Amino acid sequence: MSSNQVVVIGAGLAGLSAARRLRTLGIEVSVVEARSRVGGRTEGGFTADGTPVELGGQWVGPTQTRMYELIGELGLETFPTFNTGKHVVQLGGSRSRMASHRGAVPKLNPFVLADLFQGLTRFKRLADRVPLDEPWTAPNAHALDSQTFETWILRNLRTSTARAYFRIATEAVFSAESSNLSALHALFYAHSGTDLEGLLSVDRGAQQDRVVGGSIQISELMGAELADSIHLGCPVRRIEQGRDRVVVTTSAGEVFHGDRAIVTLPPTLAGRLEYGPILPSWRDQLTQRLPAGSVIKLCAVYDEPFWRHDGLTGQAASDRGPIKVTFDNSPPGGTPGIMMGFMEAGDGRAAGRLSVSERRAAAVECFVRYFGPQAAHPIEYIERDWMAEEFSRGCYGAHFTPGVWSDYGPALTEPVGLIHWAGAECSSVWNGYMEGAVRSGEQTAEAVAAALG
């Protein structure tokens, strides 16, 4: 009597969640991971004094029910993202402060505000009507998928400040330019994560809570449970399938056998593996069309979070980069002060060509601009260029370019023989987020278990 065996490729949140769920269903797993660590697009680090820092995905928020459950199951705790005081807003060259209780909408002149509200209302009305399992069946889907989100912005907002707001929001959420995305994808994605305002917010939004000690522990603790089944430092090169077996080979020649395989890599990397037989064209052409976003995440460490003493949240939103969005990423005790910034989309692409010291200087210049001269001399600078990571090649997630949902949507999660696809990009709910990764991993595990009978 032999039990079923599944090979899971990738030990990020999706892969670990899939493996864990398969185990509870009595199925043996091998998790094969390219990196020498678990966690994928979540990653932990430490400051010189040993304070944990988060280099990848980190936040959880309302309606991410599975993440809060999982954090609890693993014995971890959350704490609220620091959000007391005022935000710094720089639009059109002027700098202002905005009370954090205003949520994601800054104080603006009445004409701009009216424009912004009608735009957000219109966006939300359309987004709410996009069916999450089949975005291509939304009302007017073809027209929305045939235009870029930038075209949508230009058509639906009249003031340059409200347009700038939508563009900054796009970069912050997608790490892509509004010109890169299908408008239908922007609507789907917002609906997938409840709504755009939630995606941009701290209180009652996607940035509401953090994990004490760092989000990487979620993967580390799941990894510890699965330790005897996880193979680190094993980049998969090839997946062969016969009628009822898969054979997974790594670049060093290790071989893993299974009844099924679950590939949890980001689409663009899943498309680079060798497959025997080769993948059908509808699958291969899909992964050619789902590029990863462009982002460098960085933090500057200070003795204290000095901005708090000035009545600031540490959050800035600006239309001038290379850092347009910042957060207070200090640990629960508040010391040291950790100021975090993202270089996203075009800013991230340009910054990816700079040296670390040039990027550090550019980052500090932004922090000084937002929070004053005290930001000028951090005691430490830590960064992760996710575009330069061999086993991610971009973050946060993949985006759908125009027309791709219409022609390739069903190919996103459709298994190819014995190969199933999972990952943050495969989830209809909280697509692109940690919540989506875990949901996708667990759902795919259930589907594989059902297929194995």
Place this chain on the structure above:
Amino acid sequence: MSSNQVVVIGAGLAGLSAARRLRTLGIEVSVVEARSRVGGRTEGGFTADGTPVELGGQWVGPTQTRMYELIGELGLETFPTFNTGKHVVQLGGSRSRMASHRGAVPKLNPFVLADLFQGLTRFKRLADRVPLDEPWTAPNAHALDSQTFETWILRNLRTSTARAYFRIATEAVFSAESSNLSALHALFYAHSGTDLEGLLSVDRGAQQDRVVGGSIQISELMGAELADSIHLGCPVRRIEQGRDRVVVTTSAGEVFHGDRAIVTLPPTLAGRLEYGPILPSWRDQLTQRLPAGSVIKLCAVYDEPFWRHDGLTGQAASDRGPIKVTFDNSPPGGTPGIMMGFMEAGDGRAAGRLSVSERRAAAVECFVRYFGPQAAHPIEYIERDWMAEEFSRGCYGAHFTPGVWSDYGPALTEPVGLIHWAGAECSSVWNGYMEGAVRSGEQTAEAVAAALG
């Protein structure tokens, strides 16, 4: 005394042209090709009676000066694409015939015709102003690159028939939907190949001439000259570079050493190789954003080209697929009659999920609709689904999705250390065509030779 050595990856027109030029410059070459044949996206086949058929790129036309020269150098000859009689045009459910001397513009009612002419004129005026070496510096480049070509069509054409014409043209030229392309890319590409009307035309256009015996002979004859340097059936897996040497390894473990490497693969496949050190993010993220088009090329063979007896050219243009564009692809003597059709873009993607016999039936249905019941019973059916080709994964070429020219344009041909990039997609002149492939191969060879001193 050791001479320089260059490893050329890919034995399509670009790779063979590069290798041939390097040799004339006194540089040793190894050409490493995944397929068991030369020619890449050109391919030859035969009907049951031994008539050559062309399964990939095949036409040459005015201003493709290097192709005509090369064809002459190799002792080959061209003959005109059959273009005598009337074309069949089916738009909006009605079928009409159109004299071939009218070029690429069908007979239409005066309102539609006026709309179409103003649209073509406006398109040409914009296209002519796109600098071929730096499309992102065109007037209004950012706005044009931020919208899909479909958005441009909707804004600049008013009648549904004129819009349909532009959409059919887009599918025929790009094997992609107008929604998939950046408007700037559509303009660049047309200018790169002189102008849109030329891209669509037979007489005085890109489909003007064919090669007697088939276009594959161009590659076969160049390949024969280089025979001792070409390694077929060797898919490259990895390229490592040190300070002054490259090491190219195939999936079977063969190793080729060189002073430089030239990668001539389509962008999406070039991005799938393993590189040591890994490619910089600006290059990797570029190839994530240049998907290959979607096309199945097919032909039905008849005893005679019966459409000629009906006064027809064999060319059809229709807004109803799956074949929207056809050509008479008979050999110079006219026997057998070979009717060729393309299933492109969305039609090609959908057809890629069908069986060969289903596609054959769909093709014959189209041919009967365009040319009458005599088309119902071909004596032979031959096809090539280029999306399903492991070593192409789409045709005709790659297209730029919105925003990609703006943010990644300079990365297209910029060498990475000792690795240079060539191919039809890398050419500023006749980008995507055989002419572009040869020009790019030769220019890159010159650049490599210059770099080697």
